[in-house]
Amino acid sequence: MIEVCNLTKKFGDLTVLENIDLKIEKGEKVVILGPSGSGKSTLLRCLNCMEDPTSGCIFFHGVDIADMKVDINVHRQKIGMVFQHFNLFNNKTVIENIMLAPVYVAKKKARRASIRKFFGKSYVAEDIKKVSEIKSEARENAFRLLTQVDLVEKANEYPSRLSGGQKQRVAIVRALAMNPDVMLFDEPTSALDPEMVGEVLEVMKDLAESGMTMVVVTHEMGFAREVADRIIFVADGIIAEDAPPEEFFDNPKSPRLREFLSKVIH
Amino acid sequence: MDNFGYKVELFLKDFIDAGGYRKVIAGLGNTLSIAVVGLIIGILIGTIIAAVRVFPKYKLMPRILNGICSLYVEFFRGTPMVVQLLLSYYVLLPLLGVRGADSVVVAMVVFGLNSGAYISEIMRGGILSVDPGQMEGGRAMGLSFGTTMMKIVIPQAIKNILPTLGNEFITLIKETSIVSFIAALDLYKAFNDIGTNNYEFIVPYLVMAVIYILLVLIISIGVRLMERSLRKGDRSM
Numbered sequence: 001m002i003e004v005c006n007l008t009k010k011f012g013d014l015t016v017l018e019n020i021d022l023k024i025e026k027g028e029k030v031v032i033l034g035p036s037g038s039g040k041s042t043l044l045r046c047l048n049c050m051e052d053p054t055s056g057c058i059f060f061h062g063v064d065i066a067d068m069k070v071d072i073n074v075h076r077q078k079i080g081m082v083f084q085h086f087n088l089f090n091n092k093t094v095i096e097n098i099m100l101a102p103v104y105v106a107k108k109k110a111r112r113a114s115i116r117k118f119f120g121k122s123y124v125a126e127d128i129k130k131v132s133e134i135k136s137e138a139r140e141n142a143f144r145l146l147t148q149v150d151l152v153e154k155a156n157e158y159p160s161r162l163s164g165g166q167k168q169r170v171a172i173v174r175a176l177a178m179n180p181d182v183m184l185f186d187e188p189t190s191a192l193d194p195e196m197v198g199e200v201l202e203v204m205k206d207l208a209e210s211g212m213t214m215v216v217v218t219h220e221m222g223f224a225r226e227v228a229d230r231i232i233f234v235a236d237g238i239i240a241e242d243a244p245p246e247e248f249f250d251n252p253k254s255p256r257l258r259e260f261l262s263k264v265i266h
Numbered sequence: 267m268d269n270f271g272y273k274v275e276l277f278l279k280d281f282i283d284a285g286g287y288r289k290v291i292a293g294l295g296n297t298l299s300i301a302v303v304g305l306i307i308g309i310l311i312g313t314i315i316a317a318v319r320v321f322p323k324y325k326l327m328p329r330i331l332n333g334i335c336s337l338y339v340e341f342f343r344g345t346p347m348v349v350q351l352l353l354s355y356y357v358l359l360p361l362l363g364v365r366g367a368d369s370v371v372v373a374m375v376v377f378g379l380n381s382g383a384y385i386s387e388i389m390r391g392g393i394l395s396v397d398p399g400q401m402e403g404g405r406a407m408g409l410s411f412g413t414t415m416m417k418i419v420i421p422q423a424i425k426n427i428l429p430t431l432g433n434e435f436i437t438l439i440k441e442t443s444i445v446s447f448i449a450a451l452d453l454y455k456a457f458n459d460i461g462t463n464n465y466e467f468i469v470p471y472l473v474m475a476v477i478y479i480l481l482v483l484i485i486s487i488g489v490r491l492m493e494r495s496l497r498k499g500d501r502s503m
Contacts, residue, residue, distance in 0.1 A: 073408045
């Protein structure tokens with residue numbers, strides 16, 4: 001689904017990632033671990049070009065989205081992303097946060113299809129919908145997802161009135177509302193109070209069980225061991241280890257990983 | 267100030283009996299409409315310039331646009347508004363062959379262009395004060411830079427800069443007193459005309475000052491009320 005080849009990312013003179021190759025299959029749950037400053041977040045952010053790679057390719061469904069000529073927005077609509085600091089829209093209520101992008105995209109599609117129809121070109125008939133129809137569909141979908149994370153009663157609150165855990169669950173729902181093919185998580189529990197970590201991890205585990213393709217940067221070793229199909233260890237800008245969880249934790253090959261594990265597992 | 271009572275009487279005669287109040291009302295109308303239209307044009311221009319100036323500049327086109335915007339801002343901040351008024355009314359319009367242009371309309375446009383330059387800087391500060399995560403959140407959803415700007419960042423920026431924007435409006439109201447340079451009737455011109463009738467300026471000018479103060483007070487209160495209603499989203503308790 002995602003294929004990274006020869007990815008290099010530099011910030012000025014500093015090389016953060018060097019010649020990374022990585023393949024993520026449909027339905028796979030990949031956890032990225034590594035010491036801080038190792039480039040794991042940068043690697044994740046390159047997957048949807050939130051950071052533009054300095055060189056190399058990122059294929060998503062066979063299209064190189066690192067190519068500047070590609071309309072990145074179209075592809076990002078199919079790549080959900082959850083941030084450490086939630087990044088919910090502060091000027092919108094929970095339900096507006098969730099509905100904004102799906103409604104916007106559907107409206108745009110409808111507009112484009114009507115124009116094509118008008119000029120007698122081929123178009124997808126289902127794309128042409130009324131605005132009211134688009135909105136009620138998006139609302140229905142939003143409430144269905146909010147029910148899954150148990151936040152229906154917060155639908156009309158502003159983000160500032162939610163706890164960290166609630167915000168992150170809304171952020172996950174917001175990403176899911178676009179019906180993405182893959183979900184990227186950038187340290188989703190790192191900014192949370194300890195007692196709220198569980199509720200977010202629970203939602204992520206449910207999501208994993210539903211078969212979603214997931215790439216997760218985290219420090220939650222338990223989650224990595226339980227959910228991951230593969231764990232990738234990033235250190236000093238390279239992938240130092242890429243193994244299933246049992247092998248990763250019980251039989252680490254690279255000395256760098258052994259050193260890391262001895263520090264984080266007490 | 268010995269015969270102040272007499273001077274008040276003279277003013278009242280001019281103001282009420284001789285129909286001076288009609289001129290004042292017309293002048294007040296012009297003052298307000300120049301300031302309001304100027305502010306609206308200014309906000310539109312300012313927002314566009316600010317958005318251009320914070321746009322990431324990897325490519326050539328944004329760089330060129332950014333250069334044009336900088337020039338624009340430097341010109342309008344670098345010359346006094348009177349000079350801009352005079353240049354547009356007595357130099358630019360005749361050069362373009364426009365005759366008999368309504369000086370109030372010219373004033374509206376010049377005020378708009380001028381405040382656009384100032385508001386662009388205010389707006390840029392406002393945009394930069396919004397957490398960059400808001401833009402990231404929008405872009406990660408697949409929304410374009412422009413859409414995220416319009417729907418997410420700028421509404422929050424405007425909330426942050428509302429007091430400053432109110433200030434800009436107050437400045438505009440007061441600056442309208444220079445439009446008599448291009449023979450437009452404003453509040454100052456109206457009272458000045460009344461004073462000229464019998465060369466007694468003390469009372470008309472005092473009344474004029476009071477009206478300006480009242481206008482500014484009303485605007486300040488309006489801005490405060492607007493601020494309160496906009497703050498709904500971030501009250502945490």
